[in-house]
Structure formats: C-alpha cells, structure tokens
Amino acid sequence: MPEGPELHLASRFVNEACRGLVFGGCVEKSPISRNPEVPFESSAYHISASARGKELRLTLSPLPGAQPSREPLALVFRFGMSGSFQLAPGDALPAHAHLRFYTAPPPPRLALCFVDIRRFGRWDIGGEWQPGRGPCVLREYEQFRLRIPPFEKARTVLEALQQHKPSPELTLSQKIRAKLQNPDLLELCHSVPKEVVQLGGKGYGQESGEEDFAAFRAWLQCYGMAGMSSLRDRHGRTIWFQGDPGPLAPKGGKSRKKKPKGASRDPEDRMEDPPPPSKAPSRTRRARRGHPEQTTAQQPEGTSLQQGPEVPPVAEKGKRRGQQATSACHKPQSIKADTMSLEPEGTVSP
DSSP states (O other): OOOHHHHHHHHHHHHHHSTTOOEEEEOEEOTTOOSOOOOOEEEEEEEEEEEETTEEEEEEEEOTTOSSOOOOEEEEEEOTTTEEEEEEETTSOOTTEEEEEEBOSSSSOEEEEEEESSOOOEEEETOOOOTTOOOOTTTOGGGOOOOOOTTSOHHHHHHHHHHTOOOTTSOHHHHHHHHHHSOOHHHHHHHHHHHHHHHTSOOSSGGGOHHHHHHHHHHOSSTTOTTOEEEEOTTSOEEEESSOOOTTSOTTOOOEEOOOTTSOOOHHHHHTSOOOOOOOOOHHHHHHHTOOOOOOOOOOTTOOTTOOOOOOOOOOTTOOTTOOOOOOOOOOOOOEESSSOOOOTTSOOO
16 A cells, blocks of 8 residues: 555656656546546646655646646645556556546657556545645654554553653763664654665565565565564554554454464464465356356445455365355455554554
C-alpha cells in the first residue's frame, strides 16, 4: 500500500519526468473510473507535484498566452492500495490508466497516467489537503508528536521517554553513540520513512524483480522476520513486534512467532503468508468435476482484495461414492506493517 515515502517518491518522479514537457488539450478519464471528470483544457500547460503524508497534489499551470485563458488547477490524489504515476507513449497506454494528461505537439506524444489496478485510488478537484490529517512525518517532523506504539498507552510512552534522558556526565561522542544505538519512537517515525525513500522504490513483491525484492527484504527488520511475533487487533490488522506486546494487546490474542526457514509450521502460521499465484481450473475441468462455474464478484469499496471467493471442495481420491467432502473456508488475509499497523484512509498513523 503506498504510504508517505512512496507518495514522496511519486511526486519526485512526476517533477523529474515532466520537467521540460509541455502538455496540451483535455484531461482524459477512463470510462470505468468512478472518480470525477477533470474540467481542464489548455493549449499549453506544465505539470508539477508535491506530497504530504498519504496525499499527492498535482498542479496544472497554463503557460502565458495559452488558450483558453484560465487559472491553474490542482488535484489531490490518494493512491489507495495500488496507485502510481507512469509516463508512457500516447499510443501505448499502460493497463488501468484511469487518468491521462497528454503532451502537446510536436510528436512524439506522451501521456502522464495515474495507474490504479485495484481502483481504490481517488482524486479530488481543488487542491486542498484532506482536513483532519495529522502532520507529515517527512515534511513536518517538528509538528509530529503522537508517540503511540502498538498496544501501549500514550501516557506510559511519554513518561518512559522522559526517564531516558542521557546523563549530563557523558561526553558529546558518548551521547551521540547512545542516541544512535537506542533511538526513541519519535525519531524512528522520521528515520524509517527516510530509509524507504532511500530505497528508491525497491519492490514490495517478487513481481517487481528479484534484485529489487532482495533489496527490500534485506532492509526489513521486523515484518515477517524470524523470531518476531504478530497479533491481530480488533480490526483484523496484523502487527509485527518483538518482546512484550503491551497492556492493550487484544484479549485472547495468540502471539505467533515467525519460525526460521525450513521449520514446521502450523495452519495459523501459514495463513499469515500471502498465497502463491495459481491458475483457476478450466471450464472443461469444472464441468468434468460437476462443479458450477465460478464468478468473481466485484470487491466492495474499502475491503482487501486478498480475500478470495469461497472455493468448492474437491473430493479426495479413494473416497467412497456418496461420502460428503468437508468444505474449507478461506480466512481473509491481513495487510502487515513493519513494526506499526497500517491505518485506513483518513486516520493518523504514527
């Protein structure tokens, strides 16, 4: 899911890719998108971007003498689970390009596209940041003051931080060394997103390429790592951590540690990992087995696409005729975060 660092990288990409390009004409929206039309037309305009937290603002600025004469227009994007910007040839648009900005003549014609496979992304016209959002941990770090870890009271955390002030007897080099070895939560809220930016968009899945995925895995310290524990909160979100979960841990929650590679795993452990891609049975095979055709219903807004449709059971070989097979239900997969839970759109995440 694109968060603060990814949107920061996306704004950097837009500014670098569109530098020197002149766009022209109307803004084109795909017919299947439920987002609003963008009422903007200009013979020549520039595109720039800025990011704040989980939002990215795109500004369309007409050039002097452009027709029709009009003021700049700003759009604020929220990327949902799979949003991104791509610059592509105008005659070879990427799949799921739901909003397109085309360059003006002369050729070659290019298109800046907002690409969103899962269609959870949104854009609003007007350019105002969403009200109620907390300060951006990258751009407004001095205003970021929540200090709330998973399953702990904020008061407890604040009091503990006050007790860990360095001794005045330490030298300056000793204070710096102690700070680097034991950063407090507030500093980690700033340094961890900066590390993600430095990764430069290295992949969050194996589909992004083995080299990118290996770099991302090498950076992880908590999420999915051996020796770490995980718990699900009352919203079904999985939190990875090490040590005591804190007094506000879910009642009756079972802490499941990530086992070393090669160790035996119980069914609950296996549910924590995303299922590998698999091909659905063909129509002929379904008919031969006597199963009805399976159709995938459109996912409701705001739900995880990792929740697969219920799959009819297949009788095991060797069973007697008439013996009923046991059905299996697929539990919804959780979206995991490194040391902190992922917050839904419109909430503040430390």
